[in-house]
Amino acid sequence: MTPEMIDNFISNNIFRYQITVDGMEKDHDSSRYLAGKQGSWKTIIENLKYFKTINNKNVSVLIRSNITPSIYHNIDEWLEYLHNNFNEPIFRMHFETAKNFGKMNDFNFNLIENETETVLDIIERAKKWYLPLELVGFRTLPFSMVCYAARQFHYIVDYNGEIKKCTSASLDEPYNIMGALDSSGVKIDYKKAAKWTSYELSEKCKTCDILGLCYRRKCPVSKENFHNCNHLIETYYKGLEYYYLTNK
Ligand code: SF4
Structure with a gap:
């Protein structure tokens, strides 16, 4: 993406964006690099900063972070960075543990073992910064968990x-x-x-x-599989708690 592309998208009524940044520069660039192995973090952050200059209330940007063990290790630094740089109403944040979908080089990455414990802990830590978590809308409103x-x-x-x-x-x-x-x-x-x-x-x-x-x-696709249900239920309750904390 470039600022010109962002302007072009918005002028064509494309208003909602989900942009992935997997933690601070070192963590993000260790997995999200270009064909020549150059990192993509700096460009993405610059583009996110460009969104701050957009004066259109329809536009919203979800910053998504896929959490691996090394990103989790540095999570407080990442939460603070998000707070200091992307605190404008145009942004929301979402944290999800990275998953192995069996594609490409998925098997080369370490994964978080306990998804629920990790996500609940990140939400707890995010309270310090009152981050606008997507969870509050995504996991608490009627039909909001429908894929x-x-x-x-x-x-x-x-x-x-x-x-x-x-x-x-x-x-x-x-x-x-x-x-x-x-x-x-x-x-x-x-x-x-x-x-x-x-x-x-x-x-x-x-x-x-x-x-x-x-x-x-x-x-x-996994409607016969109920393994993930407890995770969703627990994040729902945590989302409610977060909602009342941040909407006092
Ligand atoms: S049991 Fe699982 S699939 Fe059924 S409504 Fe609850 S979370 Fe959804």
Whole structure:
């Protein structure tokens, strides 16, 4: 991205951005480098600073950090940096542990073992700086945990014109291709897409604390898998606590 591209996007009504910065420069550049191995941190930070100059209330920027053991080790420095540099209302922050989705060189990275404990601890530490956490909206409002892939009117257009649902682990799977966009227009197999959006609750969901937030749609691909549910429930309660702290 460049400031010119940002201006161009905004003039074309693209208002919501998610930009990943994985901690301070050394941590970020150890995994997010360019083809020539040059780091990308400085450029991203400059672009984020450019967003501060934009005077358009529709624009919002989510700064996402994927937490690995080394980023977690330096987390206080990163939280303080975010507070000192990106405290404007245009920014929100989100922290997620890095995951192994089995692609490329995923196996070369150390991962956090206890996701819930780590995320709850980061939220606790963020209180010191009153950081505007995405968690407060994302994990506390009705239907806010419904994955975008489970939303009826959500699609992504891949670089080759394929229309898909999931941007994550299922990105390149055949079951993730709903149709195509080409010079003749848009074609979507709506019956195939309905498998991502229309299915029953499980018995477990009916008594779940966060049924109204998730509705068994935290991840349509893993709808038979409830391993992650406790993590979501715990971050919901932590998000509520954070909400009342930061909205006194
Ligand atoms: S049990 Fe799991 S999938 Fe079902 S509503 Fe609760 S968090 Fe969502």
